[in-house]
Amino acid sequence: MHKKQCGNGVEMKQYEIVIGLEVHVELATKTKIFCSCSTQFGGEPNTHTCPVCTGMPGTLPALNKKVVEYAVAVGLATNCEITRYSRFDRKNYFYPDNSQNYQISQLYLPICKNGGIEIETAEGKKTVGIHEIHMEEDAGKLVHDEKRNCSYVDYNRSGVPLIEIVSEPDMGSADEVIAYLEKLRLIICYLGASDCKLQEGSMRADINLSVREAGVKKLGTRTEMKNLNSFRAIRRAIEGEKERQIALLEEGKKVIQETRRWDDGKGISYPMRSKEDARDYRYFPEPDLAPLVIEEEWLENIRERQPELRDEKMERYAREYDLPEYDISILTSAKKLADIFEAATALCQKPKKVSNWLMVETMRLLREREMDAEELSFSPGHLAGLIELVDGKTISGTVAKEVFEKIFDEDIEPKTYIEEKGLKTVKDESAIKEAVRRVIEENPQPVADYKGGKTKAMGFLTGQAMKAMKGKADPSAINKILLELLS
Ligand SMILES: [Zn+2]
Numbered sequence: 001m002h003k004k005q006c007g008n009g010v011e012m013k014q015y016e017i018v019i020g021l022e023v024h025v026e027l028a029t030k031t032k033i034f035c036s037c038s039t040q041f042g043g044e045p046n047t048h049t050c051p052v053c054t055g056m057p058g059t060l061p062a063l064n065k066k067v068v069e070y071a072v073a074v075g076l077a078t079n080c081e082i083t084r085y086s087r088f089d090r091k092n093y094f095y096p097d098n099s100q101n102y103q104i105s106q107l108y109l110p111i112c113k114n115g116g117i118e119i120e121t122a123e124g125k126k127t128v129g130i131h132e133i134h135m136e137e138d139a140g141k142l143v144h145d146e147k148r149n150c151s152y153v154d155y156n157r158s159g160v161p162l163i164e165i166v167s168e169p170d171m172g173s174a175d176e177v178i179a180y181l182e183k184l185r186l187i188i189c190y191l192g193a194s195d196c197k198l199q200e201g202s203m204r205a206d207i208n209l210s211v212r213e214a215g216v217k218k219l220g221t222r223t224e225m226k227n228l229n230s231f232r233a234i235r236r237a238i239e240g241e242k243e244r245q246i247a248l249l250e251e252g253k254k255v256i257q258e259t260r261r262w263d264d265g266k267g268i269s270y271p272m273r274s275k276e277d278a279r280d281y282r283y284f285p286e287p288d289l290a291p292l293v294i295e296e297e298w299l300e301n302i303r304e305r306q307p308e309l310r311d312e313k314m315e316r317y318a319r320e321y322d323l324p325e326y327d328i329s330i331l332t333s334a335k336k337l338a339d340i341f342e343a344a345t346a347l348c349q350k351p352k353k354v355s356n357w358l359m360v361e362t363m364r365l366l367r368e369r370e371m372d373a374e375e376l377s378f379s380p381g382h383l384a385g386l387i388e389l390v391d392g393k394t395i396s397g398t399v400a401k402e403v404f405e406k407i408f409d410e411d412i413e414p415k416t417y418i419e420e421k422g423l424k425t426v427k428d429e430s431a432i433k434e435a436v437r438r439v440i441e442e443n444p445q446p447v448a449d450y451k452g453g454k455t456k457a458m459g460f461l462t463g464q465a466m467k468a469m470k471g472k473a474d475p476s477a478i479n480k481i482l483l484e485l486l487s
Contacts, residue, residue, distance in 0.1 A: 013213055013214075013250075015211045015212065015214060015246050015249070016172060016211065016214050017209060017210070017242050018169045018172065018210050018219055018222075019172065019173075019177055019207060019208065019238065020166070020167050020168060020169035020170070020208040021165075021167045021171070021177065021181070021205055021206070021207060022166050022167075022208070022224075023164070023184060023203065023205050024138075024162050024163075024164050024203070024205075024206075025074075025162065025163050025194045025196060025202065025203050026039075026161070026194055026202040026203075027071075027161040028070070028192060028193060028194050028195060029067055029070070031064060032064065032159035032160055033061075033064050033159055033162075034052055034053070034061030034062060034063065034137060035053050035061070035159055036050075037049060037053055037159065041200055041202070043156055045143075045152070045156060046156065049155045049156065052159065053159030054158065055098070055099035055100025055101070060288050061286075061288055061289060063088075063292070064161065068292065069302055070193040070194075071133060071135050071163050072302050073191050073305075074112070074163060074165070074187070074193055075111065075112030075115065076302070076303060077187050077190075077191055077306065077309055078112075078115040078116070078133070078187065079116055079117065079130075080112035080113055080114060080132075081112065081113055081115070082111065082112055082299060083110060083111055083294075085109065085291060085294075086106060086109040086110065087108060087109045087285055087291045087292065088105070088135075088285070088286040088289045089107040089108060089283045089284060089285055090103070090105075090283060090284055090285075091104075091105045091136075091281045092282045092283070095139070096142060096153050097141060097153055098158075099155070103137060103139065104136060104137050104286050105134060105136035105164075106134035106136065107283045108285070110133060110134035111133060111292070112132060113132040114131075115130035116128060116130050116168075117130065117180070117183050117184065119176065119179040119180050120179060121176055126176070127170070128167055128168065128170045128180050129170050130165060130166070130168070131166045131167065131168050132166050133164065133165050133166070134163065134166075135161065135163055137158070137159050137160070137161065137162065138157050138158065139158055140153050140154055140155040140156070140158040141153070141154045141157050169210075174235040174238040174239060177207070177234060177235075178231050181203075181234070186310050186333075186334075188203075189334070190307060190308075190310060190335050191307060195374065198229050198230055198231070199229060199230065204228070204229065205228050206224055206227065206228075207224065207228065207234065207237060207238060207241075208224050209222060209223060209224075209225070209238065209242065209245070210222035211242060211245045211246055211255075220245070220249075220255060221254065221255040222255075222257065223255065223256075223258055223259070223260050224260070225237050225259075225260050228262060230264075233262065233264040236262075236267060237262035237269065240267060240268065240269060241260070244269065256274070257274065258271050258274050259271075259272045313338060314328050314329070314332050317331065321351040321352075321355075323351060323352065327352075327355045327359060330358070330359050330363070331355060331359070333373065334372070334373030334374055336373050336374045337373050337376070340376060340380045340383065341355065344380035344381070344383045344384045347381055347384035348384040348387050350387055353387050353391075354383065354384070354387065357383055357387070361401060361404050361405075362376070365405065365409075376408075378407050379411055382407045382411060382412070382413060383404075383407060385413070385415060386400060386404060386414045389414055389418065393474055394418070394424055394425060395424060396466075396471055396473060396475065397475075398471035399418070399471045399472060403418060424472065425472050425473055425474055429481070432465075432469065432473055432477055432478060432481055433481055433485075435468040435478075436465045436478060436481045436482055436485060437485065439461055440461070440482075440485060440486070443460075443464060446460050447486065450486060451486065458479070461482055462475060462478050462479055465478045
């Protein structure tokens, strides 16, 4: 809810925003939707192409079965009805990145409809409805060359399979939009249907936003903002567009139905074009593809292969591993984290210790390296090995942190590494005694403090001795010797 205050403090009209999302997700198939070209991201321009995906006249599309299976899997996971008899349609438009002058999509009979997912909001749980999910092909990409004042076209992306997930206009704030997108992203990642990388464009959100006076039923005129590629840009675009529309209404002006481009650098949006209606595209059933029939057996088969999703995983972790709720929510916040947790725990049978390494050091390094948890690439066995080395007192906790960083970055084998680097804990008591003696000599004041009853000084002295041993000692051994020598 948005409140506007006048200069004299009199409360003005209240507005609420209504947001619906169209989310495009590139599916993780190896080949394109209607030909056998590679879908790999990057690559020299126009190398992943053939006559079909460059729209040569006379070529025919052949539907990739895996695309249908991923679309159905996402539909099942988002509580949709699966359309057993669906069809593809032609959406006609001209644009240089679309050489066939139409896109094969689904308008009349989308593969999934009437679903919804639950999100957490400040006011509690809320369901965001999913109007439909349809399959379609992606277009190529225009690359603009400012210097030469021209544009190039790369068809590598042309024909990459997409699903478009169209929500109901059920969201009322940027927070709800982010919660919805995060939930959707997790579901799709867990399914393995896409890597959902906003930065690389494998997940793109278009935001339909309108404002209306609080209490009014009728929806206001909406605008659409396209292709926002980070959660931060999405949040800022929503805030910016909300303010812009409210300002227009406050001035007694009208919001125009149009597509706008959000410039995140400048923090403002520009009109791109007036928003088209479906009829502008002259849709008609795609004559080159037979209707798609999903038999009961196929559907059951997909249903049986559905992997465990986050909600089920959270319940199972609570049952099987006896972990605090907080740990469980972090461990399942990315599929990769959950996979590492399960594999490492299976090896060392110490769920809480594995969880601590993932929640504390792993999270810290992810932040420092500005990485996403899905990019983690170390072997769970190396983490399990490290835990065994600490528990067996072969290395100290301090050394373990240093070794873990190496595991995180280079996936080193911890046992070999600590032997090569001579990081094993020193068991030789005389060496520890020697170090402790030196620390006592060099720190007369803390020693006096300790003797005078300030037990806190003990922590300092232990720390100094640990430092002198370069972390390669068992703190309890140091502590024992310190007590001995000081008494
Ligand atoms: Zn092709």
